[in-house]
Amino acid sequence: xxxxxxxxxxxxxxxxxxxxxxxxxxxxxxxxxxxxxxxxxxxxxxxxxxxxxxxxxxxxxxxxxxxxxxxxxxxxxxxxxxxxxxxxxxxxxxxxxxxxxxxxxxxxxxx
Amino acid sequence: xxxxxxxxxxxxxxxxxxxxxxxxxxxxxxxxxxxxxxxxxxxxxxxxxxxxxxxxxxxxxxxxxxxxxxxxxxxxxxxxxxxxxxxxxxxxxxxxxxxxxxxxxxxxxxxxxxx
Numbered sequence: 001x002x003x004x005x006x007x008x009x010x011x012x013x014x015x016x017x018x019x020x021x022x023x024x025x026x027x028x029x030x031x032x033x034x035x036x037x038x039x040x041x042x043x044x045x046x047x048x049x050x051x052x053x054x055x056x057x058x059x060x061x062x063x064x065x066x067x068x069x070x071x072x073x074x075x076x077x078x079x080x081x082x083x084x085x086x087x088x089x090x091x092x093x094x095x096x097x098x099x100x101x102x103x104x105x106x107x108x109x110x111x
Numbered sequence: 112x113x114x115x116x117x118x119x120x121x122x123x124x125x126x127x128x129x130x131x132x133x134x135x136x137x138x139x140x141x142x143x144x145x146x147x148x149x150x151x152x153x154x155x156x157x158x159x160x161x162x163x164x165x166x167x168x169x170x171x172x173x174x175x176x177x178x179x180x181x182x183x184x185x186x187x188x189x190x191x192x193x194x195x196x197x198x199x200x201x202x203x204x205x206x207x208x209x210x211x212x213x214x215x216x217x218x219x220x221x222x223x224x225x226x
Contacts (some may be wrong), residue, residue: 027220042202042219043154088153089214097142097209098167101154 006089006105014110019076021105023089024069030092032065033099034074037086046074046087051094081111113138115205116185117218123224130190130197132221136168136205143186145178146214157201159210160186193225 007022023032031050036042049056049065049072056063062075076083086106090099116135124130136143137203146154147170157170162179168178180186188214190197200222204215 035217036209040222043204043217045214045216048214090154097144097159097206098156099144099204099215100156101146 004029006087006102008105009103010106010108012108012110013079015081017079019079019083019107019109020088021074021107023072023074023091023102025072025089025091025100026070028094029067030094032063032072032092033090034061034063034072034089035090036102037088043088071100076107079107079109081109083107084109115203115216115218117201117203119221119223120219122221122223126194126225127192130193130223130225132188132190132201132203132223133185134188134203134218135185135203136203137216140198140205140207140216142206142209143180144204144206145186145188146202146204148202148220150199154202156189159209166209180216190223193223195225198223198225 002109004010013019018060029051031048033048034046036046037043042066049063060077086104088104089099090101092099115137118133144158145157148154158178159167163182175191177189199222201216202220204217206215207213
């Protein structure tokens with residue numbers, strides 16, 4: 001079954017540095033979404049990238065999608081302590097509605 | 112637009128009791144999804160519903176769990192005769208379309224603790 005997997009599982013960086021997280025998946029997708037989850041809280045939608053898009057930006061976020069490698073990356077530039085959270089990718093297979101989540105990357109930004 | 116509203120935020124139940132979790136989708140959204148998250152894990156799909164219809168319940172345990180999305184009112188996830196293993200965060204999401212082509216927005220979740 002399809003399963004997104006984020007890499008690395010945990011990442012610790014200094015404030016001001018860039019953070020890069022990767023997501024791999026197994027089947028053809030319709031779109032891929034990235035979410036942030038602060039400890040004990042709900043999920044915040046960050047960005048959706050469609051299968052025919054290669055790159056998308058939103059503020060300090062940059063998402064890329066390589067459908068040939070079945071992978072996506074999330075780049076957070078100039079990180080802040082408030083970016084500390086878990087980040088998940090979720091994929092929707094072509095023609096389906098079911099969003100499949102990866103296990104997440106736990107990002108810690110040190111002030 | 113208030114976003115996806117879930118209540119209660121926290122729910123404590125004794126073993127054997129029933130838990131009812133409610134989800135009101137975003138305005139204009141008629142597609143609802145329920146997910147379960149265990150501590151330190153990702154979200155696992157449980158069920159997908161449209162108004163008055165269960166479309167996919169492949170992630171729901173075969174017994175004790177049920178879901179509905181009536182014509183009027185919120186979607187309900189019901190867990191009967193709860194056990195300690197049901198303790199988890201349950202998240203609801205809604206989307207405008209059901210073809211995976213639009214964003215899915217999540218509620219804040221209901222954290223169920225079974226004692």
